[in-house]
Amino acid sequence: MKQPVLASFYLSLAAGIWGGMYVVSKYVLDYIPPFTLVWLRYAIALIVLAAIAAAKRERPPKSGRDWGMVIAIGIIGYIVSISLQFVGTKWSNAHTASLITASTPAFVVLFARWLLGEALTWRKTSALLLATSGVIVIVGLGGGGESTLAGNMALVGAAVTWALLSVLVKIASARLSVLSITMYAIFTAFIGMTPMMLAEGPGLAASHWSVPVALGVLYLGVVSTAGAFFLWNKGMEMIDAGIGSLFFFFQPLVGSFFGWLLLHEELAASFWLGGALIVAGVAVAVRSEQSA
Template sequence: MKRNLLGAICLSLAASIWGGMYVVSKYVLAFIPLFTLMWLRYIIAFVFLYGILKLTQRKRKKRETIKKKDWILIGWIGFIGYFISISFQFIGTKLSDAHTGALITSTTPAFIIIFAKFVLKERLTIRKVISLVLATGGVFIVIGMDNHIGSYLYGSVLLVGASITWALLSVYVKIASKRFSILTITTYAVLFALLFTTPIMLWEIQVDTGYYQNYLIILSIIYLGLISTAGAFFLWNKGMELMEASIGSLFFFLQPIVGSFLGWFLLSEKLDVSFFIGGILILVAVMLVTYKKKQLS
C-alpha cells in the first residue's frame, strides 16, 4: 500500500508538472526554435541529474556497473521516449493544434496497458478496464470532441506515434528499474536524448538562432530543464517503478485537468461544467486503481 501511495504521488506530480508545462512552452517557443529548446532542456536536465547522481554515489560509496547490453537498453529508452516521443509530440501539435494534441496523446494509457500485458505480462483486470474507460471518458468531456482531427492528418499521425513511443518508454523503464536505480536510468537516458537531439539542433540554429535577451525566457528555459524535464522525468519513472505499469499509466490523465486549470488561472481561459464532470471521472478512475486493490481485483 505504501508503494502504491508513493507511486501515486510521484505520478500525480509528474503529470501535474507536464500539465502546466504547455503554458511555459507556448511562451518560449515564440522565441526559441523547437529542437534548440529541446536541446537546452536536456543539457540543463543532464547536468543537474548527473550532479545529483554523483553526489548520491559518493554518499553511498557505491557505483552501479552498466554493461554493454544495459547501455543499449538505456539508450533505447532515451531514443524512443525522450527523443522520438517528445519530437513527435512537439511537431504533431505544431501541425495540428493544442486541442487535438491533448486529445490524441490522452490515448497513451491505453497503449501502456496493452504493452504492459504483452511485454511485462501484467494481468488485464476488469478494474483496470473500467478505470481506463472512466478516465478516457473524463478526458473527452474535459477537452471535448474534436471534429478537426481528420483535417490534421500528418499532425495526428505524429501524435499517435508520440503516444505509442511514450507508452514503450514507460514499459522499458519498468524493465530497466529491476537492474538500476531510477536516478541512473533517467540521467543517462536524458544524455542519450541530448546526443540524438544535437545534430538537429546544430542544423536548426543555422536557420534560426532564437531570441534570448529577456530574463523571462531564460527563467522559463531553466524551469523547463530542471522542473519539467529532470524533475518530472524522474518522478514519472519512479512512479512507474513503484506501481504496475497498467495502473500507473492512468495518472497520465491528470495532465489535461491541470493544463485546463492553469489555462483558466493564468490565461483567463473559460472553465465550464464539463471540466468538473470530466475531472471527477478521472479522479474516480485513478482512485479506483490506487486504493483497495485486493478487494477490487
C-alpha cells in the same frame, strides 16, 4: 516492492508539472525555436542529474544489456516521442492532439500485458474507461481546426512510443536505479537532439533572451525535465505500469486549470465533470492496487 500510495504521489506530481509546463512553454517558444528549447532542457537536466549522481556516487550501467536498455529509453521516449509530438502538433490541431494523446495509457496497458505479463482486470479496464471518458468530456468530440493524416499519425506514434518508454522504464528499474536510468537516457537524448537543434539554423543565436525567458528555460530544464522525468520513472517503478499510466490523464486537467489561473481562459462545466471522471478512474485503479 509495490508502494501504490507513494507511487501515486510521484506520478501525480510529475503529471501535474507537465500539465503546468505548457503555460511556461507557450511563453518561451515565442523566443526560442522548439528543438533548441528541448536541447536546452536536456542540457540543464543533465547537469542537475549528474551533480546529484556524483554526490550519491551513482555507478553507471555495467553490462551491454543495461546500456542498451537505457539508450533505447532515451531514443524511444526522449527523442522519437518528443519529436513526434512537435510534428504532430504542428500538422494537426490542439483539440485532436489532446484526444490522441489520451490514448497513451491504453497503449501502456497493452505493452504491460505483452512485456510484463500484467493482468488486465475489470477494475483496471473500468478505471481506464472512466479516465479516458473524462478527457473526452473536457476536450469534446467536435472539430477544433484543420488537421492532417500525417499529423494525426505522428501523434499516434508519440502516444505509442511514450507508452513503450513507460514500460521499458519499469523493466530497467529491476536492474538499475531510477536516477541512472533517467540521467543516461537524457544524455542519450541530448546527443540525439543536437543535430535537430543545429538544423533549426541560428537557434540559440537567434533566440531573444531576457530574464523571464531565462527563468522559463531553467524551470523547464530543472523542474519539468530533470524533476518530472525522475518522478515519473520512480513512480512507474513502484506500481503496475497499467495503473501508473492512468496518472498521465492529470496533464490536461492541470494544464486547463493553470490556463484558467494564469491565462484567464474560461473553464466550462465539462471541465469539472471530466475532471471528476479522471479522478474517479485513478482512484479505482489505485484502490485495486492496494487490495491486490
